[in-house]
Amino acid sequence: METEEYYFMLRRRFADAPVRLPLDISMDTLTELFGCTRRNAQFILRRLMDGGFIEWRAGRGRGHRSSLVLLIDHGELALERAAKLVTNGRLSEARGLIDGFSDSGLSYAFSQWLAGQLGISRDPEEQDVLRFPFYRTVPALDPPLVMRRTEAHWVEQIFNTIVGFRVSDRSVQPKLAHYWEEEDGGRCWTFFLRKGVRFHNGKLMAARDAVYAIERVFRLNPAHWLAGFILHIQACGTYGIRIELSEPVSCLPEALCMEHFAIVPEEADRLTGTSDFARMPIGTGPFRVVRNDESMLALEANDHYFEGRPHIDRIEMWVWPDYEGIETSEVTRHDAQLLYFEALEKNGHPPSLSQVEEGSVYLVFNQAKDGIARNERFRRGIRLGLDRGRMVEELGGLRYSVSEGFLLPDCLPIRESGEEADLSLAAETIKQSGYGGETVRIYTYAMASNEQNAAWIQRACGVIGVQAEVIVLPIERLAEPDVMLGADLIVAGEVMGEQPDLTLIGVYTSARSFVRPLLAEADRKAVDAQIADCLKQRDYESRIKALASIEERLKRTCSLLFLYHSIQTADYDASLRGIALNAWGKVNYKEVWVRRHAGQAKHGQD
Structure with a gap:
């Protein structure tokens, strides 16, 4: 020492x-x-x-x-x-x-000093290094197991899928595959891979890696909605993959754009073990992970990236637990360069970029076990007792507006407004439900806004005569089936990402979502029938319409209560160019570059 x-x-x-x-x-x-x-x-x-x-x-x-x-x-x-x-x-x-x-x-x-180290810097070798704070570590970057928006975003910086999704026109674009074709009415698909693409460890990517990665998704998530359609996946030589389905799935290429299907080397689990691979993953993407621990996540540019080397040489996400002290530190527009979400809110800067998030925070009732949550009158009483507008107003922060569904209002063909809050009627409805004063357990996963939401709901339940306790768990722990089923209510959130239709299919079918496992048996059967119809649709609008009917059913039976939409924000320095928010509310670092004047060495500004 x-x-x-x-x-x-x-x-x-x-x-x-x-x-x-x-x-x-x-x-x-x-x-x-x-x-x-x-x-x-x-x-x-x-x-x-x-x-x-x-x-x-x-x-x-x-x-x-x-x-x-x-x-x-x-x-x-x-x-x-x-x-x-x-x-x-x-x-x-x-x-x-x-x-x-x-x-x-x-x-x-210390917070003041630390804030001064953030931002964009250029070392003597003219390497551009971007540093910014984040409130927690990100040790789980294995694509099939990703559960949170931030991890999903990092996966897109580290990996590639065989095809990519372009949001502007909702089209599938070449990625690791440069061409693909459909046969037998959508029952067979062949993808032709690029030559010369290397993983971050130097290994050349081949068809066997892609086959392994796709099969691995179903091995780690056997209940994935696509698994039931897969008959066979095989490599056709070194650069071809053939996928045979039991029946047509017109949206298969779109599904393969999802981050869970990012391509990993076939020896990933053998060389490092699943837990180590999640922390230090190996992909083909624009950035490679060089460090990931309790202090920082550090990525460096992939010099040999097949779509062109990134302009930023290194990204360091410094772990600043819960942003403690950031509201009083000297993080300014000049020094911070890039602040996301709660960091920006706590620092008090007006956002440079903002957008309403496609997705919703919600409350789901556990009807998969015996208990008061199976009583529809009780569920309706809770709904009547939650004044969501007041919740948004009192808690503030990034809570933007009351939501009536996962998608924003202009994204759905039909939408029924929720019943207005009525505390007197709520209390009377709870009494009529046969509720006997037992403690109702509200589960949520560790995150400041979730914990605030659960505490607010707990207080609101008390006003209408329902005793509740809040239990906060790590998200990976809460996703365990035995743990999840111990809840009476779960407060969670879902971000729709770039493909809301496929995200919602996952929400309604995955054993790892916080909705499907808690549904009543009748609701599950109805959901499965509607999903089967949804998957027959060849276009996005038709799939969304089919999914909207699921949402309305769950709202009508008070199985799912939507709370609010959030707003995504980011602040950045004017010297950073190529900045835009993606569907996760994050920045695609591949497109970011630094505009400097002659002689500038650090913290450049226009």
Whole structure:
């Protein structure tokens, strides 16, 4: 342990002791603090004296206490040490060091310093490095297992699918496959792969990798809606893949554009194991992962990317837990360069980009187990007791407007408005339901807005006479079937991504969604029949119309209560070009570049 670490231990233990004034202390106290023998404690004291950290006068004789003088203010020393740790990429250690002092002034100073390191920088070799904060780690980047918007976005930066989806005209475009053809009325599809595409580890991509990756999706998600149609997937030579279906699926190419079907090398699980591959994945995309831990996710440009090398050389997403302190730090438009969502909200900047998110936060009732949630009168009482407009107004933040479905109002052919809140009627309806005062469990997954939503709903339930408790779990834990079924209600959210029709098919069919597993048996049968009809439709509008009928049924039976739409925001510096929000509310870093004036070295602006 470095000498200054022992000094920090002293400063934390004697936080109120003034600098340069003697402090009476016994050797027993020091041996306990340092966790060592008396002899080793004396050795540590000698190191501290030689380093100019302390003065020490040993007590002479029995009953005479020693004297310790602390010579250095801990704040300046801690900031210097934390800065060294950050420079070496050890952000988590640096924050732990600062937090250990429980000193708000020190935490503020560190946040200010840390904010100054964010943004775009250019090193001596003219490498453009983009740094920005994010409130949590992202250890789960294995495409078939991705469950959250941020991970889905990163997957698109790291991997490619065999075909890509262009949102502007809703068309399927070449990606890893340069051409494909349909046979036997949509029962057989052949995709022809590009030559010379390499994975980030240098291996040439071949058809066997694509076959392995697609089959792996169904192995990891056996209940995937497409799995039941697959008869056979095979490699046709080195650069061809043939997919045979039991019946026509006209939207197969669109499905293969989804991030879950990103192509991974066939040895992915063998070489690293599923958990390690999720943290340090290997793809063919524009950026490769070089680091992913509790401090940062770091990506570097793929110099050999088949669609052209990115302009940004390196991206560092610095983990800033829950954005603590960011609202008081000196993160400005000039320094931050890129702030997303809650970071932008806490910092108080007006957004440079914003869009209403296609998707909704919702409340789903668990009718898959015996309990009060199976009672439609109880579910209706809860719906009447939740004033969603008031919820949006009181909680604020990125909550934009009350929602009546997953899609925004202009995206659906038919939409029925929800019943207005009525607290008196709600309380009476709850009484009529036979509710006996038992505690209703509201589950949600760890995320600040989710936890706020669940707490608000808990309070609203109390007003109408329903006792509720909130249980917050990691999303991966909540998605476990046995855990999910323990809930009475689940508060969650779904972002539609680039293809709302296929996202909704997944919501209504996947065992890993928070909707399908909780549906009543009658609702499941109705959903399955409607999905079967949906998959026969050859165009997006027809599929959305079929899916709308599912939504209306679940609303009518009070099985699913839509709460609100969110707004997506991002702030960025004017020197960053190619900035646009995608369906996830994130930036496609492949298109970002830095416009600099001659002589600019750092934090360039127009």
